[in-house]
Amino acid sequence: MGAEWTGTKAIARSESIRRATLELAHERGFAKLSIEAVAARAGVGKHTIYRRWPSKGALFLDAVLALNEGAFEYPETGDIVADLRQQMYAAVDLLGRPPLGPLYRSLLGEAQHDPAVSAALNERFIAPQTQRTIARLEKARDRGQLSPDFDLELAMSILSGPIYFQVLIADEPVTHDYVDKVLAALFAGMGPRASSPPGGDQRPPG
Amino acid sequence: MGAEWTGTKAIARSESIRRATLELAHERGFAKLSIEAVAARAGVGKHTIYRRWPSKGALFLDAVLALNEGAFEYPETGDIVADLRQQMYAAVDLLGRPPLGPLYRSLLGEAQHDPAVSAALNERFIAPQTQRTIARLEKARDRGQLSPDFDLELAMSILSGPIYFQVLIADEPVTHDYVDKVLAALFAGMGPRASSPPGGDQRPPG
DNA sequence: GTCGGAACGGCACGTGCCGTGTCGTAATCC
DNA sequence: GGATTACGACACGGCACGTGCCGTTCCGAC
DSSP: OOOOOSSSSHHHHHHHHHHHHHHHHHHGGGGGHHHHHHHHHTTOHHHHHHHHOOOOOHHHHHHHTTTTTTTTOOOOOSSSHHHHHHHHHHHHHHSSSHHHHHHHHHHHHHHHHHHHHHHHHHIIIIIHHHHHHHHHHHHHHTTTSSTTOHHHHHHHHHHHHHHHHIISOOOOOOOHHHHHHHHHHHHHHHOOOGOOSSOOOOOOOO | OOTTOOSSHHHHHHHHHHHHHHHHHHHHHGGOOEEEEEHHHHHHHHHHHHHOOSHHHHHHHHHHTTTTTTTTOOOOOSOHHHHHHHHHHHHHHHSTTHHHHHHHHHHHHHHHHOOOHHHHIIIIIIHHHHHHHHHHHHHHTTTTOOOTOOOOHHHHHHHHHHHHHHEEEEEEOOOHHHHHHHHHHHHHHOOGGGGSSSSSSSOOOO
């Protein structure tokens, strides 16, 4: 988005628009954001915005994600749990708290209404992030630190899901302690007496 | 919402408004829903809507939740895993697929923009549902089917979180098989060789 | 009953923002 | 250096908002 505007002035204009978008979203909230206000704040004609982004949601997505080009990389200390924990701390601290937290939450909300935003969000952020997590888990598995039939994607969902749930559904902040608990539960399980699962015919893990 | 309109005609009017809201949301999507269109479809003045609901989001929330007054109850076969699984199947089938799925997803999206909707959603649906899950788990724990230090709220988040993640973030449908995997992973854990967790200092489960 | 206030449907209004069109100007490309 | 393209500014029609005002209908109190 905006990638085809390569001139010096054009880039400066795009950045000015993104900055105005974030300022206004921060001041009044995404719901009350208007293209007209962004154009006025950025000192730009409305056409210039519409020429670069197809909708308010697309502009907002681009503005928010551009803040975070340096993605969340996983450290590689050899300890898979410690590495996951450190990355999750960083992600939760950045995306779960002000100033970026409310904006990211609004972005996720908008993705529920607009399929284009949902697709772009997935392509630009969710999928790459998922891939990084899976790659890190895969490396641990290949080194014998995890069971050979370890389900990488399922593990990724169990790590991320509860955290998004906490923020989006339960409307409560996520602490480092909460991250620790999720990690512990994922790897150790919560079965009775921490060994054999209670009755039922559920499949073995992995 | 609307609880103070008790007359026969008033109740019929409210139901007519809710029905029109759901019809139009189904036809055009929540984003393109307008109060004017609802009023016209319901054969009602705009004032009548504004008198009962403070916003489009509040009206939509009320309309969607009124469809599901009969909440998701847990069976009590004595097998905690089987009971959880059966309830989760029902919830996923109803809220994760058309016709109700897209509406529920829009409702969750709106809750990210509007604190009033978020609070009402929590009070009317999320919190009671959470309480039902916790109560069912607590009963199992008290019967010795789960570890005494079993963390009920954490377990609830680990059951629900990945499912919401799958729908809202990954934008993929939730199958019964997926529910089975989450349940298995929660109780058995995904640690290496399904016993001791890999290095790190994470706390024990619960 | 009937009577008075509240809620009603219908209509109109001013406002805000949308997305587009049209200027004359400035930057950019060949 | 000439043509093309993007630009800021402004205007436009359109839509939906939320509110105010009609005259009518409903409904509980008396």
